Amino acid sequence: MDLRQMEYLVALADERQFTRAAALTGVSQSGLSAAIRSLEDELGSSLFTRTTRRVEPTEAGLALLPFARSMLAQAAAARDAVVRATHALSGSLRVGAEQCLGVVDVAALLERFHRRFPLVEIHFVQAGSHDLLARVRDGDVDVAFVATTEHLGALTQTELGREPLVLVCPPEHHLATRGRVGWADLVGEDFVDLDPSWAARPVNDVACAAHGAHRRVRFTVNDVHTLLELVDRGLGIAMVPRHVAAKPQAARLVTVPLPEAGGPSWVVSVVTGQRGHGAPAASQLLELLADAPACRGADAQPADVQPADVQTAGEAS
Known part of the structure; x- marks a missing residue:
């Protein structure tokens, strides 16, 4: 072996x-x-x-x-110990990430970076993807992990992975028994969704608008766990990335696939700007990111795996 x-x-x-x-x-x-x-x-x-x-x-x-x-x-x-003993990298590293990215485990990546380069001061901020892009562009963040393909401009982007979005609803909801919903089924439904500064919201809005599926967003939140709790309490349904539907907080909820044709995708990328590109600490972080076992999120789901017809959200993984 x-x-x-x-x-x-x-x-x-x-x-x-x-x-x-x-x-x-x-x-x-x-x-x-x-x-x-x-x-x-x-x-x-x-x-x-x-x-x-x-x-x-x-x-x-x-x-x-x-x-x-x-x-x-x-x-x-062992590799980290050798690098730590032979490379006294110092300075600072400013990292930002949207919450619950799934495709990449940012916390594990930063832990390993800190273990390898303990003299580097890490500054971390969690925010919506659009806010993070602005911070990278302004030079306030060196490396950002985002879930949007819009407004990148001259920023350097590397896609890390993607997965489909799915519908989650409480088991008593009338859509919970569907093998797959159509866009017309979403018309007039009450939704729980994230604030527009988070990447999933504009993805959902664009996909629904493109298929004429007018929806009512009754509850706007800034964290995934609150979103799942509101859905669990029957206050609305939600469109989320598959890894969010697999969270323990979603164990009682039902996952229903969205239409395959024109279905939205959750695309996660790492982005750097002028300051971060080529900076020693940022470059070392990106090298660690290339090490798949260190950076792959445990919840990540490959986009080409077809979901079962209907399953509880907690079983989606």
């Missing part, structure tokens, strides 16, 4: 799909498949069951998974 095999194992267990796992680990799909088969041959046990739609860890795979994660974490810590 080697670290590369452990990285493949973890990626495949998290993503449950060869195409996405191969993309995240930077290897061809055939290379990933061959590596997993080689590991299974070495251990004398099947680690995954494979179907045309899904890949699931076996009991042996689940037993190996925590050891694989531990090996990768220890290897990362």
